[in-house]
Structure formats: structure tokens, C-alpha cells
Amino acid sequence: MISLIMISFATIQAQDSTKQITLEDIWSKYTFYPKSVRGMTSLKDGKHYTMIKEGSLVVYAYKNGDSVRTLLPAEKLVPEGTDKPIRLGSYSMSKDETKFLIPTETERIYRHSSKSKYYIYDTGDDQLSLLSEEKLQLATFSPDGKEVAFVRENNLFYINLETGEEIQVTDDGKFNHIINGTCDWVYEEEFGFTKAFFWSPDSKKIAFYRFDESDVKEYTLTYYGELYPELYTYKYPKAGEDNSLVDIYVYHLSDGKSVKMDIGTETDQYIPRIKWTEDPNLLAIQRLNRLQNHLEILLASAEEGNSKVMYEEKNEYFIDITDNLIFLPDLDHYLITSEADGYNHLYLYHIRDGLVKQLTNGEWEVTNVYGYDTQKKRVYFQSVEDSPSGRVIASVDLKGKHKIISSKPGTNSAGFSSNFEYYINTWSDANTPPISQ
Numbered sequence: 001m002i003s004l005i006m007i008s009f010a011t012i013q014a015q016d017s018t019k020q021i022t023l024e025d026i027w028s029k030y031t032f033y034p035k036s037v038r039g040m041t042s043l044k045d046g047k048h049y050t051m052i053k054e055g056s057l058v059v060y061a062y063k064n065g066d067s068v069r070t071l072l073p074a075e076k077l078v079p080e081g082t083d084k085p086i087r088l089g090s091y092s093m094s095k096d097e098t099k100f101l102i103p104t105e106t107e108r109i110y111r112h113s114s115k116s117k118y119y120i121y122d123t124g125d126d127q128l129s130l131l132s133e134e135k136l137q138l139a140t141f142s143p144d145g146k147e148v149a150f151v152r153e154n155n156l157f158y159i160n161l162e163t164g165e166e167i168q169v170t171d172d173g174k175f176n177h178i179i180n181g182t183c184d185w186v187y188e189e190e191f192g193f194t195k196a197f198f199w200s201p202d203s204k205k206i207a208f209y210r211f212d213e214s215d216v217k218e219y220t221l222t223y224y225g226e227l228y229p230e231l232y233t234y235k236y237p238k239a240g241e242d243n244s245l246v247d248i249y250v251y252h253l254s255d256g257k258s259v260k261m262d263i264g265t266e267t268d269q270y271i272p273r274i275k276w277t278e279d280p281n282l283l284a285i286q287r288l289n290r291l292q293n294h295l296e297i298l299l300a301s302a303e304e305g306n307s308k309v310m311y312e313e314k315n316e317y318f319i320d321i322t323d324n325l326i327f328l329p330d331l332d333h334y335l336i337t338s339e340a341d342g343y344n345h346l347y348l349y350h351i352r353d354g355l356v357k358q359l360t361n362g363e364w365e366v367t368n369v370y371g372y373d374t375q376k377k378r379v380y381f382q383s384v385e386d387s388p389s390g391r392v393i394a395s396v397d398l399k400g401k402h403k404i405i406s407s408k409p410g411t412n413s414a415g416f417s418s419n420f421e422y423y424i425n426t427w428s429d430a431n432t433p434p435i436s437q
Contacts, residue, residue, distance in 0.1 A: 034433035034434050036426065036434050036436060037424065037426070037436040039051050039052055040415060040424070041093070042416070042417045042418040043059070043097060043418065044095075044097060044418055045418075045419075046062075046417040046418045046419030046420070046421050046422070047061065047062055047063070047417070047421070047422075048060060048061055048062065048068060049062060049417070050071060052088055052089075052091075054074070055074035055077070055085060055087070055088050056070050056072060056073050056074045056088070057070070057071045057072035057088065057091065057100075058070050058071065059071050062417055062421070062422035063422075071097075071123075072088070072091075072100060072121065072123075074088065076121065076126065076128060077102070077119070077121065077128055078128070079119070079128060079130070080128075086102060086104050086119055087104065088102060089103075090102075090103060091103075092139075092140070092141065093141075094141045094145035095141070095143050095144070095145055096145050098122065098123045098124055098145065099120060099121065099122050099123070099124075099141065099145055099161070100120065100121045100123075101118050101119075101120055101131070101139050101140075101141065101148065102118065102119045102120075102121065103116035103117070103118055103139070104116060104117050104118070104119060105117045105135070107135060110185060110188055110189070111188065111189060112188050112192070112193075112194050113137065113182065113183075113188055113194045114137070115135040115136060115137045116135055116136065116137075116139075117130065117131075117132070117133075117134075117135055117136070118130070118131040118132065118136055118139045118148075118150075119131065120148070120161070122161075131148060131150075131159065132150075132152075132159075132166075134152060135152075136150040136151065136152050137150060137151040137152070137181075137182055137194075138150055138151050138181070138182060138194065138195045138197070140195065140197075140199065141199075142158075142199045142203040143199055143200075143201060143202070143203045144203040145161075146160065146161055146162060146203065147159060147160055147161060147203065147253075148161060149169075149181075149197060149199065149206055150181075151180070151181040151182045151197070153173055153175075154173025154174060154175060154178060154179045154180060154182075155168060155169070155170045155171060155172075155173035155180050155181070156168075156169040156170045156173075156180045156181035156197055156206070156208055156251070157169060158206070158253075167253075167256075169181075169206065169208070169251050169258070170208075170210070170258075176213065176214075176218070176233070176234065176235055177212070177213065177214045178210070178211070178212055178213075178214070179196075179209075179210070179211040179213065179244075180208060180209070180210050180211075181195075181196055181197040181208045181209065182194055182195065182196050182197075182209075183196050183209070183211070184211045184213050184216075184235060184244045185234065185235060185236060186237060186243055186244065187209075187211075187244075187270075187272075191270070191272045191273075191321065193273075196208060196209035196211075197209070198274060198275070198276060199276075200250075200276050200280040200302065201276055201278065201279075201280045202280040203253075204252065204253055204254060204280065205250050205251060205252055205253065205280065205302055206250070206251045206253070207248065207249070207250045207251075207261075207274055207276065207283050207302070208248070208249055208250075208251065209246060209247070209248060209271070209274070210246070210247045210248075210249060211244040211245070211246055212244055212245040212246075212247075213235040213244040213245075215242050215245075216235040216236070216237050216241070216242055216243065216244055217235070217236070217237060217238070217241055217242070218233050218234065218235060218236065219233070219234060219235075219236035220232065220233045221233075221234075243268070243270075243290075245267050246263075246269075246270075246271050247260060247261075247263070248260070248261040248263055248271060248274060248283075248285055248300075249261065250283060250300075250302045250305075252302075259302065259303065259304070259305045260305050261283065261285060261298075261300040261305050261307060262298075262300065262305050262306055262307045263285060263287060263298065263300075263307070264287065266289075268290050269287060269288065269289055269290055270287075270288040270289075270290065270292070271285060271286065271287060271288075272286050272288055272321040273285075273286040273321060273322075273323070273325070274286065275325060275327075276327075277299070277327045277331070277334075277351075278327045278328070278329055278331050279331050280302070281301060281302045281303060282299055282300070282301065282302065283299075283300045283302055284297055284298070284299060284300075284310065284325065284327070285297065285298040285299075285300055285307065286298075286321060286325075288319070288321065292318055292319060293314065293315045293316065293317060293318055293319055294312075294313075294314050294315075294319070295311075295312070295313045295314075295319045295321070296309050296311065296312045296313075297309070297310045297311035297312075297325070298310065299351065310349075310351060311336065311349065313338060313340060315339075319339075320339070322336060322337050322338070324336060324337040324346075324366075324369040326369070326371070326372050326379075328372065328374075329374055331351075332350055332351055332352075333348060333349065333350055333351065333356065334348075334349050334351060335347070335348055335349075335359075335369075335372060335379060336349060337366055337369060341358070341361065343361075343362070343363060343364060343365045344365040344366050344367070345358060345359070345360045345361055345362075345365070345366055346358075346359040346360045346366055346369070346379060346381065346396060347359060348398055357398075357399075357400060358400075359379065359396045359398070359400050359402075360381075360383070360396055360400075360402060362385060364383060364384050364385040364388075365383060365384050366381050366382070366383050367381075367382045367383055367384060367391060368381060368382040368413070369381045369382075370382070370393075370414055370416050371416060371420065373395075373419070373420040375419070376397075376420070377397055377398050378395045378396065378397045378398075378420075379395060379396050379397075380393070380394075380395045380405075380414070380416060380420060380423075381393075381394055381395070381396070382394075382412070382413060382414065385404070386404075386407055386409075387409070390409060390410055390411055390412075390429075391410075391411040391412050391413060392404050392405075392406060392407040392412055393405045393406040393407075393412050393413070393414045393423070393425065405423075406425050406427075408427055409429065410427055410428055410429030410430075410432070411427065411428050411429065412425055412426070412427050413425070413426045413427075414426075424436055424437070425437055
């Protein structure tokens, strides 16, 4: 049974409905901006979640919303030689929930990308330390929590946290030429991601993108300073011009070798997503033609690099890429959403034998997939099955048995606990700002 828990809700409204609305009210004071419950991270037990409060990371219970303990007190975040804690604005947690990566002094690059100085706090030895004196991009724990991978100056690195040794994975990175482990401008802007490296489930390998943008034409922007402007030149392909050449590699920590994955001979194409399967030796690679109407998902061997087509979809006009690709723990099946029948629906596939079953169907669409409950073997999702202008929360099992969980008229969206025992529903309609409960 899934429990719906009341957390809190609030909205900000104008105190005087006849008051003249100013730009300052909207964009400076945020007078009419609705508050919402944000920054909740479910812990692995599925019964608790964390939120940042007054500079500390506090644990709360899903059951009643009460604070349980402080997982990361602000007083533990004081760097050596200083007397003030670093600002805990965001963080990432190791899988065993004993180590934390905290970005500071963040510097924006483009719309989604940035670089920061990262501190690491280890609850085991109660130590706060700087991961590197330099600013890094995309620092990420390995699944076993023993290493942290990151990008610096267009090259991919990782640090062994037990020895402190820094290992350089690539060495050919160069601004406006070669990018390893993060994206060029096109992929960041059009495909909406910047982290272009991914740890294997067994922490023994790192799959990463390599962009060669040497032949991409350049564009120059003028940045106006206090007195003299600065010119910034970067690779910016306009419509129909050459894009970066993209390759996918898998780096093996054991011997330091990088294996190039076979993504075909065509170079004028996109690789909008890669993802490890539950098998740490198999990597799924989405391949999309430049017209974006022919999608293939390749299954590639991390050891040899050879690949074969696992999934294929064609459309006369356009295929939208999907993040709704979930590999099941049996190593044989996966879930995916597709508009193959004219509406976006959930499908169950066998990795080798193809389509097993269309799990949802009808003249409505799945608009978001929240995840798969491995115990109950159910997929939780958001859809428009009640009304095109509304959203409901629903679930379906692997046999296609479907039920609606939350269907209050309006828009419902859910944040589930890690084991899908609890969820927080955020609801709104045309006359009501978001309410989280």
C-alpha cells in the first residue's frame, strides 16, 4: 500500500487585490510566486528523506513529516583554517549515504553547465576536505563510493578516495577542439544534459562521450565589462552546418584501457543518451539520425566494443528522445515509452527477443515515468487519461493491470520515496497555486 503524506503547503498572494502590479513585484520581490516543497531526497530505507534547513542537512520521516536527526550539521562544514561553514546549497550523496560532495564557488558556463570547487565530507572519519584546489565539473561518486570522477579542462579524471591518488582518464582535451566527459554546446542546449560520463553498476568502468568539434564553425560574442568589452569565441554550428564528431568509450579502471564502442560508420548523427544496463558489461547507446526520425538503441559490449541493435523506431516526421528507459533487475527486460501507436505509452521489451507487451494504451498519453518498484513489479507514472488539461498519477504492473492512484481534477505530480512506499503529491489547477501533500 502506498501512503500519501501531508507535508506542508503555502502560497504568496498580493495583500491588496487592487494594488498595481509592478515589475519589481514580479521579478525582484517575487510577490506572486508560489512556494513549494523542494529539495527532498529520499534515503535508501524509503522511510526518510533529507532537506537542507538553516545550513544543515536534516532527516525527516515520511510517515509524519517530523525531523528525526541532523545528518550533516552546519558546524561540521567549516574548512580548516576558517571559522565559517561553507554554504550547503546543494549536494550529492554516496550510495551508502556516508559521504557527501558539496559544490562551492560555482561559476556558470552555459545554460546548464558550470564548474565548482568541491568539498567532500566523510561521516566515517568526520572529516571535511577539498577534493581539488581547482574548479571541477560534474564530480560524481562511483556506486561503491570509493572513487569520484569529474571533468577538468575538457578531460576526464577520477580520484581514489582511499589513497587520494588522482588518475587521468583522457589527455587530449582542448578548448574548442576536443571534449571528454561533458557536452558540446549543441548537446547541452538541444538534448538537455551536461554530464557525459557514467559509472558502471560495479564501479569498475566509466562510459564517456568524446566530442571532436575541431571542424565546427565558430561564433563570437561580446561581453561588456566596466570599460572595455571582451570577446568570447566558441563552437556554434548553425542549422545545416557541421556538428561535432561523437564517439563513445568505456574506460576500465583495472588496466587503464579505453575501449571504443561501435556506433556505426555514419558520423552525421546524434548520440542523445547512453545508459548502463543492470549488467555491468552491457551499455545501451541511443543513436538518432540527423533528421531525428529514426531511433535505434544499441547494446554494446564494454569489453569488446561490438554492438547490435536492441530497439528500433521510425517515424515519418520526428521521434522525441526518451529518458524513460528502465532496465529491470532480471537482466533480460526493459521498459520504454514510445509514440509508436500515436500516443506516448509504456512498453515492456525483452533485450534479445523484442516486444513483450504494450503496458498502457488508449487515446491518452504517459507524460512522466517516476520509476519501477522492484518488489511489487509495478511502474509508476503520470498521464492525461482523465483529461487532456489535467494530470493523474497511476501505476501498471508487467501484465498490464493498471490503476489510478491520484486523480483530483487538475494537475497531479508525484515525488516517490526510494522504495515507492510513500509519495508526495503536488496538485494545482487553473485557480489554485501548487499544494503539496
